[in-house]
Amino acid sequence: MTLNSADEGFAAQLRAKLPEAVLRPVAPRYLQEPRGLYRGQAGVLALPRSAQEVAILIATATAARVGVVPFGGGTGLVGGQIAPDGPAPLLISLERMTAVRSVHPQENVLIAEAGTILADVQAAARGVGRFFPLSLASEGSARIGGNLSTNAGGVNVLRYGNARDLCLGLEAVLPDGRIWNGLTRLRKDNTGYDLRNLLIGAEGTLGIITAAALKLAPIPAGEGTALIVVPSPEAALKLLTLARDRLGETVSAFELMHRQGLEFLAEELPDLRQPFASPPEWCVLIEIGVAAGLDPQAALAGLFESAQQLDLASDGVIAQSAAQRDALWAVREQIPEANRRVGSVSSHDISVPLGVLPEFIARAGAAIAGIGAFRINCFGHLGDGNLHYNVFPLRGHDRADYTQYGARIRQVIHDLVASLGGSFSAEHGIGRLKVADLEHYGDPVKLSAMRAIKAALDPHGIMNPGAVLRG
Amino acid sequence: MTLNSADEGFAAQLRAKLPEAVLRPVAPRYLQEPRGLYRGQAGVLALPRSAQEVAILIATATAARVGVVPFGGGTGLVGGQIAPDGPAPLLISLERMTAVRSVHPQENVLIAEAGTILADVQAAARGVGRFFPLSLASEGSARIGGNLSTNAGGVNVLRYGNARDLCLGLEAVLPDGRIWNGLTRLRKDNTGYDLRNLLIGAEGTLGIITAAALKLAPIPAGEGTALIVVPSPEAALKLLTLARDRLGETVSAFELMHRQGLEFLAEELPDLRQPFASPPEWCVLIEIGVAAGLDPQAALAGLFESAQQLDLASDGVIAQSAAQRDALWAVREQIPEANRRVGSVSSHDISVPLGVLPEFIARAGAAIAGIGAFRINCFGHLGDGNLHYNVFPLRGHDRADYTQYGARIRQVIHDLVASLGGSFSAEHGIGRLKVADLEHYGDPVKLSAMRAIKAALDPHGIMNPGAVLRG
Structure with a gap:
């Protein structure tokens, strides 16, 4: 597919159809990604304020055969947000579409525009006594549209699922420039193919998500956190089974850590308080969120006792306060920073x-x-x-x-x-970093179905060219 | 799209490629559906034993431009399993593909062939101390492939989701006759478009599911059931919020019933024991499954007391035994039968x-x-x-x-x-009964995307012609 560059002539076409403020000079941050693996080309940058403006941008790009790169928070780690080669693209950043359009606490639903920062979605849910479970290291700058486009994971997937599982409906602009209004708050709707899940995880190659209806959860009545020393990964796995047999889906996180991570923390972040005098070979961080009437500390203590009897645990700490809980989580959450420094x-x-x-x-x-x-x-x-x-x-x-x-x-x-x-x-995800891995390790039948779907929905190949599938 | 009839010449082509026993005379049950709205045409019936045999059937049908109607348990209520008009189709029943290929209790995963009856999946899970949550009236004859193809719901959706949410991976034959091996047991896999969810709910129009990796859940440590009289639907909704604020996801069913249903039961099934001397205008059946350490009866009693104080409940029964629990559920489960008789x-x-x-x-x-x-x-x-x-x-x-x-x-x-x-x-679902409704009420942008996907994956329109989308 041969695309054209987003040049001055293309920018003039956009200016004729859109308010002045939509087009902006391309600041350097739109051309960088966190690990510095790619450097993007400038092209044209648009900051639309509505799905209608996104639709005009996409329709103009498809008519002009100009590639479009959607930009969320820029926190992706596989280069999905950067076009390092090929004709210069139209960059569309959703950063001005940050409205929480509505919150429905009784329904456990919140509708947010795609540019809303993940932490702001979490805060809006907390504000009405609800909980939005998607949680990951970059939540202070990642935007919900990007989280959905990449089907983001994080620390609460065990209990609440990944981004896909937390979305009820989407509003999106498809590659032909039309707006799909699929912003449903329904829990059940069996009327046709699952376009929502096709767009989720497509990394912007099948359209741009402009808003989403998100599932909220009740805030658990009680929460507990423990760090437990286990003799081996096998034992950690058995402890997980034991925990779920006793406590079911109330187990919301179960994170494994190796001695090496604790040693990196000691080397690189010596001010961080370590939970054990000498780092154990393996430990797991367990979090539970339980129903009213159950004491979370007692539930974790009971789990630990059973685990000890089965030789699945030798030592452990159960947080007795919010500060202790934060301290245990800090150990887990600072490991990526220690890694980066090493x-x-x-x-x-x-x-x-x-x-x-x-x-x-x-x-x-x-x-x-x-x-x-x-x-x-x-x-x-x-x-x-x-x-x-x-x-x-x-x-x-x-x-x-x-x-x-x-x-x-x-x-x-x-x-x-x-x-x-x-x-x-x-x-x-795949982004641009793992396209060759997908070709090598992916199922060939699935790959050809993906290519057929891409060609059907985006016949000119304008959406995020080079990401996921080779152009 | 003009299709050819599955005639004797087509049957001869299949016989040349497949073992004798695969083709069978078309018994009447393959041409009926539960409500008698449609009567199918005979065509050719195949009962394959493997994905490879399904692939040969589909490849031959696509080459001959013969329509294919997949048949699961035949329990669908919208005519998706019946071709009443157009050229006679090849019927493919999965009833000989009933193996539970593997069970992984530690992973909470079970892999079953598409013809496995839903109740047999549930039993296989129970056999290893696990729970497969999909539960619906026809579970004794519905088959898991059909449940997935129609994204079946049922009584446990509130807590565990619908069929889509209970599936990790699929094996399926696509309309070109190739086998997609997507039978993953992974909880997280962000490698390309979500073909799994595209096939789930497509009602056999994009391919035939031949096996599935299914999610199991821990069996809750304790279960409780209550029938609570509420003054209005508004109150029922507030009671749901109260229940989830106190008990979180442990609320696994929340079923509304109107006086009319109880009166139908009294008229048509007088032997069924009614829970109240005189039927209340509205009542809700609540089920919870809780973690170890929490008494489910006490939790329901606490919920009822709070609800009474808020004028959300006036009367109620909390089951004190498995027999009482079954009796409460029988009321809810027999309403469809009473309806049918009326x-x-x-x-x-x-x-x-x-x-x-x-x-x-x-x-x-x-x-x-x-x-x-x-x-x-x-x-x-x-x-x-x-x-x-x-x-x-x-x-x-x-x-x-x-x-x-x-x-x-x-x-x-x-x-x-x-x-x-x-x-x-x-x-x-849509089947053949609601195709016009989908055209009338469906989002036009979604509909055209659906048509583009259908044309891309099934260019000759052989898969379940006339279902979901008009041919």
Whole structure:
């Protein structure tokens, strides 16, 4: 598909149809992404204020055969928000569409425009005594439209699901420039194909989400947090089963951490208070949110006692206050920052079926050892089978000494994940970084169905060209 | 799209490629549906035993331009399983593909072939100490492939979601005869478009589901059931909010019943024990499943006391035994049978946003009264905003006296539902019965996207022709 550049002539076409303030100079932040892997081209930047303005932008782009790159909070980690090559695109940032259009506490529904920052959605829900469960490190700058377009995950997926599971309806502009009004608040609606879930996770390649009806949850009557030392990943998995058998869906987070992560914290963030005098080989952070009438601390204490009797736990801390809870979570939440300071040779956002997770950890460690001497920080959302499996230089060395190993490590990890029925991208998506991985590891029948759907809905290939599928 | 008939020549093509036993004479049950609205044409019947055999059938049909009608348990209520006109189709029944391929209790996953009867899936889960939440009246004969193809609902949607929410992965044969192997057990996998949810709810028009990876849940540590008399639908809605604020997602069912339903039961099923001496105007059946450490009867008693103080409840029964629980559920579950015996003038499977549900009930009653004198039995899944709103003759009259009213009533109800942002098909789907409704009430942009997707994946229009979209 040959596209044209978003040049001055194209900008003039847009100016003729839209208010002056919609087009803006392209500031550098629209051309960067967090890991610095890509550098975008300038093109034309538009900041629409309504779905109607988005529709005019898309209709004009499709008529002119100009590529469109949607821009949310810019926090994606796979380059979905950046067009580094090809003709210069029209960048559409949703940052002026930040209205929470309505809140329906009785229905547990909130309708927000796509540019609303995730933390603002959470705050709007709290403001009416409700809870919006999507929670992730970048929630202070990520925007809900981007969260949905990438089907974001985070720490509450075990209980509440990912972004897909938290959305009831969408308003979106399709590649022909028409507005789909699918902003339903219905819990049940079996009237035709699931266009909502097709757009969610499509990373802007099938249209632009302009607003969403989001599911809220009741705020749990009581919450509890514990950090429990486990002898092995197998034991962690058994502890998860025990916890869910006793406490059901009230288990809202179950995060695995390895000694290496705690040691990185001690090295890089020495002011952070460590929960144990000497870092255990493995520990899990458990959070529960329970119904009225159940004491969460007592429930966690009962779980810990049972786990001890079964040799699934040797030590542990149960938070007795909000401050203690925050301190336990800080350990988990600061690990990515410590990782960043150490500097990884290769990072992996993988998932495997829960039952083979211990096997993955054992075999991956052996395979990496076969390549060379590294430090491995394996941590993440055990309850979802989703690990952030990151490989680092030995102490005293720099990642620059290891550049020759990155591709080899990535291939070994991704091959192992594939052989275990896992995914090379559990929650970050494909973007531009993993297009070749998708072609290599993806099911060929699914890939050809995806290409047919893309060609049917976006025949000129204008939407986020080069992301997910090669143009 | 012109299709050819599945005639003797086509059958001979299939016989050349498949074992003898795959083709069978067309028994009458494949040409009937529960309400007798359609009568199918015979064509050719195939009973494949594997996805590979399904693939051969579909590839042969697509090459010969013969329509294919997938047949699950035959329990659908909108004619999706019956081709009453057009060229005679190839009927593919999945009834020989009933293997539970694997069960993974630690992962809360079960993999079943599409022909497995829903009750057998539930039993397989129970057999490993787990719970498969999909539950509906026809579970003894409905098959899981059909449940997924129609995105079935039922009584546990409030807590566990509909069929879509209970599926992790699919194996399916696409209209080109290729097998998509998407049978993942992963909780997180952001690698490309959501083909799974596109096939779920497509009612066999985009391919045939041959197997599914299903989500299981822990069996709740304790369960409780109550039937509570409420003064109005508004009060029922407030009681739902109160229940969820206190008990969160442990509320697994919240069913509304009107006096008319209890009176129908007394008329038609007099042996059924009624819970109240005189039937209340409105009551709700509440079920909770709670974590270890919480007494479910005490939790329901606490809820009832709070509700009484807020004038949301005037009377109630809390089941003290499994037998009492079954007796309360029997009241709810026998209402459809009583309805069937009375014989409705018009039945409606509608949903509206929860907050406008009382307004819907009031306005629908007034609108029906403007048409004539009827008895209205309004009941259903209040927690999901999903009502079965059924209109019946006055006592002593027969539905045959009212045939002139059916279309008028349907239009009035569906217009009202549409004006309130609701759905004319909450859980039953489109099939062949509601194709015109979809064209009339559906969003035109969504409809054209659906047609584009259908044409892209099934260019010859062989899959379930005439269902969902007009051929």
